[in-house]
Amino acid sequence: MNRLLHAGMYRLRKNKVFFASLFIPAFYSVCVMVSQYLPMKQSGADYAPDTFLFQFLILTGLTMSVFISLYVGTDYHDGTLRNKLIGGLSRNCVYLSNFLLTCLVGILSVLFAYLVGAGVGISFFGMFEMPPEQLILTGIVGVLLNVAYISVFNMISMLSSSKTNSAVDCILLGLVMIIAASMIFSKLSQPEWIDQALIQNGKTTMETVKNPRYVTGMTRAIYQNIIDFLPSGQAVQILNQEDIHAGKMIAYAICIILGTNIAGLQIFKRKDIK
Numbered sequence: 001m002n003r004l005l006h007a008g009m010y011r012l013r014k015n016k017v018f019f020a021s022l023f024i025p026a027f028y029s030v031c032v033m034v035s036q037y038l039p040m041k042q043s044g045a046d047y048a049p050d051t052f053l054f055q056f057l058i059l060t061g062l063t064m065s066v067f068i069s070l071y072v073g074t075d076y077h078d079g080t081l082r083n084k085l086i087g088g089l090s091r092n093c094v095y096l097s098n099f100l101l102t103c104l105v106g107i108l109s110v111l112f113a114y115l116v117g118a119g120v121g122i123s124f125f126g127m128f129e130m131p132p133e134q135l136i137l138t139g140i141v142g143v144l145l146n147v148a149y150i151s152v153f154n155m156i157s158m159l160s161s162s163k164t165n166s167a168v169d170c171i172l173l174g175l176v177m178i179i180a181a182s183m184i185f186s187k188l189s190q191p192e193w194i195d196q197a198l199i200q201n202g203k204t205t206m207e208t209v210k211n212p213r214y215v216t217g218m219t220r221a222i223y224q225n226i227i228d229f230l231p232s233g234q235a236v237q238i239l240n241q242e243d244i245h246a247g248k249m250i251a252y253a254i255c256i257i258l259g260t261n262i263a264g265l266q267i268f269k270r271k272d273i274k
Contacts, residue, residue, distance in 0.1 A: 004089065004097035012101070021067040022109050025056040029117035037124045048129040049121025056113050057142050057235040061149045061177060063109070065170035068102050068153040073163030082273050095268050099154045099261060106150045110143050137246045138238060144253035145231040149174070151257045155264035159271060177232035184227045185236045190214045228252055
């Protein structure tokens with residue numbers, strides 16, 4: 001395992017996609033803050049940096065899908081993975097070493113974006129308004145949701161012998177998860193009551209009525225659990241500054257990480273490596 005990790009670290013130093021996945025979230029975070037800072041100076045509005053610090057999390061699923069599918073897919077394409085197994089390395093070690101290396105990249109990417117975003121945000125908008133414990137907890141959720149993404153994409157890439165297919169599958173899955181989470185969040189964000197214009201005797205009056213699109217009961221509970229479970233759903237809620245269910249999100253992320261790794265290991269053991 002140690003040899004695989006050292007070889008992987010050396011390989012990362014020459015991997016351009018690794019550096020792209022490391023810097024793109026931080027660059028996106030800076031762009032968001034700059035785009036809000038200029039209008040703020042003109043309008044005289046007052047923003048806090050914590051409003052923008054976590055917005056890059058919506059992007060991490062896509063950056064990780066590209067990096068992991070290409071990184072792992074290259075092992076299949078070049079025959080490196082087959083050579084590792086021929087050399088006597090166990091399939092568990094090969095699978096877990098790829099997960100640990102990609103996990104390291106994902107964590108570094110998020111932490112680097114936090115660091116850069118905090119530095120730029122404080123210089124632009126001043127100190128954070130969010131309580132320190134909430135800031136730390138949200139930061140932990142951000143790291144774990146990215147690791148959950150990584151465990152899913154690593155499983156797909158390790159079980160697909162085609163570099164192209166794994167890249168397409170991972171990117172499409174990342175997009176589908178973001179779209180699904182956005183649609184569910186839109187349904188949950190509907191207000192319970194809305195103002196409706198009524199015309200009686202030629203006079204227009206406003207009346208507060210029940211919103212027919214408001215989701216209630218068991219359906220609402222199911223939607224909320226789905227959006228708390230999906231890494232993209234967690235990112236969407238953080239992006240929209242919702243009161244997140246941090247404990248539940250962390251538990252779900254850990255379940256995804258453990259579940260995908262256990263399932264991936266079991267299937268990879270029986271996979272025919274060409």
